[in-house]
Amino acid sequence: MADLSVELFGVKFETPVWTASGTFGFGIEYEKYTDLNQIGAVCVKGLSIKPKEGNPPPRIWETPCGMLNSIGLQNPGVHYFIEKILPELKKYKIKVIANIYGTNYEEYRAVAEATKGVEGIHAVEVNISCPNVKKGGLAFGTDPVEAAKITEIVKTATDKPVIVKLSPNVTDIVEIAKAVEKAGADAVSAINTLMGMAIDIKTKKPRLKNVIGGLSGPAIKPVALRMVYQIAKATSIPVIGIGGITTWEDAVEFIIAGASAVQVGTANFLSPDAAVQIARGIKKYLAENGYNNIEEIKGSILIP
Numbered sequence: 001m002a003d004l005s006v007e008l009f010g011v012k013f014e015t016p017v018w019t020a021s022g023t024f025g026f027g028i029e030y031e032k033y034t035d036l037n038q039i040g041a042v043c044v045k046g047l048s049i050k051p052k053e054g055n056p057p058p059r060i061w062e063t064p065c066g067m068l069n070s071i072g073l074q075n076p077g078v079h080y081f082i083e084k085i086l087p088e089l090k091k092y093k094i095k096v097i098a099n100i101y102g103t104n105y106e107e108y109r110a111v112a113e114a115t116k117g118v119e120g121i122h123a124v125e126v127n128i129s130c131p132n133v134k135k136g137g138l139a140f141g142t143d144p145v146e147a148a149k150i151t152e153i154v155k156t157a158t159d160k161p162v163i164v165k166l167s168p169n170v171t172d173i174v175e176i177a178k179a180v181e182k183a184g185a186d187a188v189s190a191i192n193t194l195m196g197m198a199i200d201i202k203t204k205k206p207r208l209k210n211v212i213g214g215l216s217g218p219a220i221k222p223v224a225l226r227m228v229y230q231i232a233k234a235t236s237i238p239v240i241g242i243g244g245i246t247t248w249e250d251a252v253e254f255i256i257a258g259a260s261a262v263q264v265g266t267a268n269f270l271s272p273d274a275a276v277q278i279a280r281g282i283k284k285y286l287a288e289n290g291y292n293n294i295e296e297i298k299g300s301i302l303i304p
């Protein structure tokens with residue numbers, strides 16, 4: 001039997017298949033629809049220091065092979081999460097990754113500090129890549145100096161391992177990955193959504209109230225795979241692959257490209273059990289091909 005567990009930055013995950021921030025609530029909403037104990041980790045919806053209402057609707061639009069969103073990081077705030085939601089999640093084996101967000105250095109510091117010493121939060125994922133907010137988010141993720149600065153701030157403020165979630169909306173994602181690695185990131189996750197839009201040709205109005213949103217889903221998988229491959233080659237910290245992963249075959253591609261784990265995002269909207277099914281498929285693939293664990297296939301791409 002192949003062993004699906006992975007150990008990254010000192011944390012043991014039951015499987016390398018996690019759920020991506022913003023696509024699986026806080027995890028607990030799904031306890032009736034899937035087995036949370038069979039999911040490696042939940043990256044919770046982006047948390048800010050104060051509650052946030054997000055952007056006005058419409059803020060979701062389905063596209064061919066994907067989805068546009070401009071949620072605007074709606075969330076109840078980090079303190080509410082820790083006090084009211086985290087105790088429920090702690091009943092399960094699923095590891096909890098607090099995705100955090102700020103509009104300036106001080107907010108990133110404050111929200112990271114709130115996670116310090118909190119039992120049941122296993123890592124922090126820093127969102128420097130949200131395309132849907134006017135302040136913060138992408139502004140920090142498109143500049144290597146700013147990305148490094150935020151990484152340093154969060155590393156100093158929390159005692160949790162720090163994963164930095166990178167934006168694909170840059171010329172050279174490797175440059176940003178290297179900058180956050182140098183600043184002390186324990187891992188990077190790639191990629192967040194690609195900026196996109198859609199227009200109603202009858203009304204000539206944009207489909208999203210915010211006009212521009214983030215594109216996710218199978219449409220972005222080849223772009224994400226390419227970026228994960230490039231980052232994994234150029235850095236020595238774990239790369240968590242995200243972007244249109246819908247089947248176990250997609251996940252295996254990311255691992256062969258160099259990912260140490262993967263996050264399932266838009267696929268959760270089609271099947272809340274997607275992460276469990278994908279993990280099952282990877283396990284079968286490993287066993288059928290004589291591998292003991294995912295380490296044996298990680299980064300094993302053969303370039304002719």
Ligand code: SIN
Nearest residue numbers: 070071072073130132
């Ligand atoms: C959102 O809440 O707007 C999406 C989060 C993100 O893309 O980082």
